Amino acid sequence: MIVILKHNPNREQLESLIAWLQEKGVIIHTSIGEANTILGLVGDTSQIDIDLIAALDIVQDVKRVQEPYKNANRKFHPEDTVIPVGNTQVGGGTLTIMAGPCSVESEEQVVAIAKAVKAAGATMLRGGAFKPRTSPYAFQGLGAKGLEYLKTARQETGLPIVTELMDITQLPLFTDVDIIQIGARNMQNFDLLKAVGHQDKPVMIKRGMSATYEEWLMSAEYVMASGNENVILCERGIRTFESFTRNTLDLAAISVLRTLTHLPIIVDPSHATGKYWLVEPLARAAVAGGADGLQIEVHNDPAHALCDGPQSLKPDVFAPLAEKLLKLHAFMRELDSE
Ligand code: PEP
Ligand code: MN
Numbered sequence: 001m002i003v004i005l006k007h008n009p010n011r012e013q014l015e016s017l018i019a020w021l022q023e024k025g026v027i028i029h030t031s032i033g034e035a036n037t038i039l040g041l042v043g044d045t046s047q048i049d050i051d052l053i054a055a056l057d058i059v060q061d062v063k064r065v066q067e068p069y070k071n072a073n074r075k076f077h078p079e080d081t082v083i084p085v086g087n088t089q090v091g092g093g094t095l096t097i098m099a100g101p102c103s104v105e106s107e108e109q110v111v112a113i114a115k116a117v118k119a120a121g122a123t124m125l126r127g128g129a130f131k132p133r134t135s136p137y138a139f140q141g142l143g144a145k146g147l148e149y150l151k152t153a154r155q156e157t158g159l160p161i162v163t164e165l166m167d168i169t170q171l172p173l174f175t176d177v178d179i180i181q182i183g184a185r186n187m188q189n190f191d192l193l194k195a196v197g198h199q200d201k202p203v204m205i206k207r208g209m210s211a212t213y214e215e216w217l218m219s220a221e222y223v224m225a226s227g228n229e230n231v232i233l234c235e236r237g238i239r240t241f242e243s244f245t246r247n248t249l250d251l252a253a254i255s256v257l258r259t260l261t262h263l264p265i266i267v268d269p270s271h272a273t274g275k276y277w278l279v280e281p282l283a284r285a286a287v288a289g290g291a292d293g294l295q296i297e298v299h300n301d302p303a304h305a306l307c308d309g310p311q312s313l314k315p316d317v318f319a320p321l322a323e324k325l326l327k328l329h330a331f332m333r334e335l336d337s338e
Pocket of ligand 1: 102128132164182183184185206236271
């Protein structure tokens with residue numbers, strides 16, 4: 001961090017700023033110029049509030065030269081994080097395919113879809129029991145019962161389950177799920193992030209609809225700073241001026257995050273587009289672009305789905321896609337090893 005002081009700063013205020021910064025454990029290099037004095041702060045500045053310094057009378061400007069997140073930062077953790085989940089893993093060269101319905105609608109539905117996606121090559125089962133819906137009149141999910149049905153589907157197929165936690169009060173029900181999903185709408189629910197940071201199940205954080213990479217990584221930082229290092233990031237499209245698709249899939253996120261963080265990156269082409277026929281091309285693009293996995297909505301009867309039917313694939317469309325994605329992933333790995 002660099003602090004540029006105003007011309008002729010008040011000595012007392014400067015000394016108190018320096019003492020305060022030293023208390024925070026940073027080393028200060030002072031350069032005295034003709035017009036300005038500059039303080040160069042070296043060390044861990046992630047816990048220093050930049051706005052607090054910028055507001056001081058003697059300060060002209062403050063610039064961060066280091067990211068405000070530490071645990072999620074690749075600079076401090078160069079190796080990719082690999083997260084074991086059930087009998088598989090996320091990251092480390094594996095293509096994770098999370099597939100399943102938007103919402104758990106019944107035991108028969110989720111078990112049938114789980115069997116179909118497993119046979120097609122999916123490595124995890126997704127399904128929402130608690131649903132964040134725009135309308136309070138829309139189907140809100142089966143709640144605790146939905147979680148039980150997901151566990152039955154896991155028992156029948158062996159697939160680990162990924163499901164969304166909407167509120168801290170639901171956390172006791174989530175002790176036996178394999179990955180806790182934090183939805184886009186809750187990406188900056190900081191109390192929820194802290195709560196999942198205090199337990200040890202892996203957490204997948206979906207990108208908020210208007211979140212920058214840094215805001216998204218700061219959400220990961222919340223979970224990690226609370227003690228849980230097993231964080232996965234999921235790009236699910238952001239809001240733009242384009243209204244043809246439900247969201248706009250930001251494929252650059254894969255490469256950008258790869259440089260900024262060591263955490264695994266999943267892409268969700270279903271919520272990104274809102275259209276079933278766009279899922280295949282964007283899923284292919286995500287695998288070719290280096291994603292660690294995909295989250296894809298699959299429903300056995302999309303026309304009658306209680307949520308997100310238009311973006312859901314039928315199992316017989318998902319099966320050849322999963323096969324192609326696994327082949328494409330193997331091909332990309334081969335290319336990369338050449
Ligand atoms: C979901 O995965 O069911 C979901 C609601 O996704 P998002 O939070 O990305 O909208
Ligand atoms: Mn959905």
